[in-house]
Amino acid sequence: MAVKPARETVVQPAEQLRYARLLDWGTRIGLFVLVLTFAAYMSGLTRPHVPLEQLPTLWGQPVGSYLQQTQSPLGWGWLALVQRSDVAGLVGIVILAGCSLACLLALVPLYLRRGDRAFAVLCLAEVAVVLLAASGWLTGGH
Amino acid sequence: MLLRSGLGSLRLALPLAVLASASSIGGALLGLAMPANVVQMLLGGVVLGIVVLMLVTKKSEFPHVEKPDALSQALALNGIFVDGASGRVVQWQVHRTVPGLFVFLGIGVLAGMFGIGAGWANVPALNLLMGAPVKVAAGTSGLVLSLVDSSAAWVYINQGAVLPMVAVPSVVGMMLGARIGARLLNVLKGSVIRGMVITVLLFAGLRALLKGTGVWP
Numbered sequence: 001m002a003v004k005p006a007r008e009t010v011v012q013p014a015e016q017l018r019y020a021r022l023l024d025w026g027t028r029i030g031l032f033v034l035v036l037t038f039a040a041y042m043s044g045l046t047r048p049h050v051p052l053e054q055l056p057t058l059w060g061q062p063v064g065s066y067l068q069q070t071q072s073p074l075g076w077g078w079l080a081l082v083q084r085s086d087v088a089g090l091v092g093i094v095i096l097a098g099c100s101l102a103c104l105l106a107l108v109p110l111y112l113r114r115g116d117r118a119f120a121v122l123c124l125a126e127v128a129v130v131l132l133a134a135s136g137w138l139t140g141g142h
Numbered sequence: 143m144l145l146r147s148g149l150g151s152l153r154l155a156l157p158l159a160v161l162a163s164a165s166s167i168g169g170a171l172l173g174l175a176m177p178a179n180v181v182q183m184l185l186g187g188v189v190l191g192i193v194v195l196m197l198v199t200k201k202s203e204f205p206h207v208e209k210p211d212a213l214s215q216a217l218a219l220n221g222i223f224v225d226g227a228s229g230r231v232v233q234w235q236v237h238r239t240v241p242g243l244f245v246f247l248g249i250g251v252l253a254g255m256f257g258i259g260a261g262w263a264n265v266p267a268l269n270l271l272m273g274a275p276v277k278v279a280a281g282t283s284g285l286v287l288s289l290v291d292s293s294a295a296w297v298y299i300n301q302g303a304v305l306p307m308v309a310v311p312s313v314v315g316m317m318l319g320a321r322i323g324a325r326l327l328n329v330l331k332g333s334v335i336r337g338m339v340i341t342v343l344l345f346a347g348l349r350a351l352l353k354g355t356g357v358w359p
Contacts, residue, residue: 010148010222010224010231012147012148013153016145016151016152016153017145019145020143020145020146023145023288031317034313034314035314038306038310038311038314055307059305059308062178063174063302063303066305067302072302074300074301076300078299078302088306089306089310090306092310092313093295093299093306093309093310094299096295096313097295097296100288118217119153119156119217122156122157125160126156126159126160126289129160129167129293130163132167133292134296136300
């Protein structure tokens with residue numbers, strides 16, 4: 001399978017490099033927000049929704065009873081509590097879970113310009129799947 | 143880093159990720175509805191099965207793909223990279239694309255159900271089934287994981303099943319570890335990568351099985 005093109009001639013496709021650049025930025029921002037909100041929680045700078053000292057007795061419980069005891073919201077309801085330091089941690093997670101959307105959408109014009117409709121459709125299909133998951137329309141659990 | 147060096151292939155990842163993402167939503171809903179010990183035992187059994195599969199398969203670092211199938215050719219599922227360990231330029235292509243797509247549909251269900259991703263299943267499927275070199279399989283697996291887990295993560299977030307204070311240290315640790323892993327993937331030999339994958343899978347599979355059966359709480 002190994003062939004002999006010169007090492008210097010090995011270049012990755014433009015869409016792959018664009019995706020890499022955007023994903024790198026998205027994950028850096030997400031990581032920064034995660035660290036910032038975690039530091040705020042641990043330092044006690046802002047009031048948490050669930051106090052740190054109560055957490056060890058609660059986190060081993062089934063999701064349903066944890067939510068009931070802590071009166072935590074479902075779906076996008078956490079946004080109403082985003083000023084609480086522990087809930088704010090979700091912002092970083094949401095950035096990480098959502099940054100692929102921007103990366104994929106940025107590829108669509110590149111693929112269309114090159115006439116690669118199949119991959120433009122695949123990008124849009126993946127975006128649609130992530131949006132469906134994020135919508136909160138799908139429910140389940142105990 | 144892996145995409146820039148060609149060790150991860152966006153072209154190979156996208157079709158597989160679309161199917162796996164869609165099925166991971168169903169898997170996540172299933173995982174939330176099943177008892178935790180059953181999920182752990184299933185996970186342990188599947189991972190240990192993959193360890194056996196990897197152990198009995200020889201010559202998987204650079205699988206020989208004689209001819210790509212029609213779908214692989216139509217989608218141009220191929221690539222090129224410079225192997226940092228040997229300095230060689232490696233061109234690759236894949237085959238068995240249709241079975242691969244079906245396998246990734248199943249992997250998506252597992253990824254969503256176990257809520258931990260399914261890199262342990264991606265690598266053997268890409269490498270042993272579709273014939274991608276083990277380094278490309280590992281790199282592309284990371285990309286598939288990021289897309290598939292994005293979908294599954296939303297289901298868990300919407301169900302209130304993500305505890306930020308537990309998730310944040312894990313996510314930060316994994317992201318930093320992934321950057322180190324990406325550098326290692328480029329310079330280590332394929333055989334070493336294969337050995338590491340098998341070792342980690344063996345530990346993870348045993349741990350999950352023992353946890354599910356209550357032997358190792």
